[in-house]
Amino acid sequence: MGFVDDCIMGRPAQDPKFDLSSLIIDLSKQLPDPQPIVRLWGNLIASRGNVSAVVGLAKSRKTFLTAAVASGFLSSSDFLGFDTPATGKVVYIDTEQSRAHVHKVARRILRSIGLPTNRNHDPLVVAALRELTPDRRKEATGEILRRYKPDLLILDGVADLCNDPNDLHESEALTCELMRWSSEYENHILCVLHTNPGGDKARGHLGSALLRKSETVMLVKADGDTSVVAPQYCRNEPFTEFAFRINAEVLPELCSIPASQPKEDVFAEIMETGKVYAHSELVELIREKLNVKESGAKMKISRAAKAGIIVKNQVGGYYLPGSQVEVSQSELHDEPF
Structure with missing residues (x-):
């Protein structure tokens, strides 16, 4: 008898390989609070076993922000307000830029925390996946996770891991894969997404699916030479809106939030x-x-x-x-x- 017959006869189909016991919450056990991976001025924004997102229009300086998150995690103090009580490894994956530009991002992270830029450092692994197909990018990301087991994974261009970010099933499948990776490797995955032109909503079904599962969503908006970062969604206490600009050394630095212009x-x-x-x-x-x-x-x-x-x-x-x-x-x- 098949699945339909089982349902008609009142006997739901069962998969003997499916272990429900691992999914049931045992209230007799004490579970520790999620371990912080990244904080922003003391506010928890990223913890182990979770995913988060940075969203904004093209050229809003999202990559500068995510590089600053990596710098804060690797720094012995903080960078741009980002820090961590943990120690570990960062993997930074870029799917959009040329290898030369990704190389600059990697060196910028090192320069921002005072590390030599002419050699590799074990706590930082940077990969450029632009030349691969979406399926191969996803496969390569999984292999990088298995090999390097980072505490913080930054996916700059997560939409490039699927063929169609507007396909509901593919978007849900990728989101589930990201959540599985964050649980299996006990890390945090920070994804970068574009927003729709003229709005603040992340693009496609992938954007909708991922934002629903995110621990924190940081919205970046460019205002001339300044980028303003606001908490679009936070499961923890929201951080305070802030702004940064790019200085003469091509590094982000905090600055005042530009005065808002009257809507009229x-x-x-x-x-x-x-x-x-x-x-x-x-x-x-x-x-x-x-x-x-x-x-x-x-x-x-x-x-x-x-x-x-x-x-x-x-x-x-x-x-x-x-x-x-x-x-x-x-x-x-x-x-x-």
């Missing part, structure tokens, strides 16, 4: 006082100014109207507060209905 600035810049704009016209102006998709522009217009930053009149036109100009229905040919 963008509308004040693109809209003339006393003029009413059709919805499609305003969408195009927003797209050109902020380099966002049509859906993102429409969302910004909707939120601005709800917040009173711009005003929508009865015939579907938009204008700045205090600058209403009457227009007829015939003047607006594309009401967003």
Whole structure:
């Protein structure tokens, strides 16, 4: 009899190789708290047996941040606020950059903590997997874990370990593999992901799946020459938002968070006082100014109207507060209905 017959007869199919006892929580035993791997100003952000993520747009300096995490783990004190009460090994895997650029990242980690950059150091292993196929990258990552058994694994470009980050089953399978690796090797795996243009959500089903399982999610946003790092999600106490910039030695250093610009600035810049704009016209102006998709522009217009930053009149036109100009229905040919 097969699985369906067993279900019909009330006898669930059983796998004799599946040991449930290892999955059941035994409340009679005392389990220690998760061992910290990385802290940020004393706040736990990464512990053994867990995964975390750094997310942000391209060129937001995510690699500088993850390199700083590696430096803090390897340092005898701290770096950029990151430190560890543990000792051990870091494996840094890059899937996007050329070997020459990955070489620079490795040397930057060593320079930041005062170690010689012209020789290898046992606590740091760096690998470049750009030339491999997604399946081979995943296989190579597993082999690197088995060989070096790092306490901290940084995967800069985790989406490149699967063929399609938008495939639900493949994304869930990779996320499960990452969690299995973190448990089996008792390490922490820090993954780097891109966010969607115009938003803060990590790309694809992989981004959604991985963020649900993450202990900490650090969101990086570029603001000119400064990058601002905020706690998007934390299972532990959230860390305080901070900013860094790249100094003359091409190393990240802490700096002040740039003053936030008023949200209405963008509308004040693109809209003339006393003029009413059709919805499609305003969408195009927003797209050109902020380099966002049509859906993102429409969302910004909707939120601005709800917040009173711009005003929508009865015939579907938009204008700045205090600058209403009457227009007829015939003047607006594309009401967003």
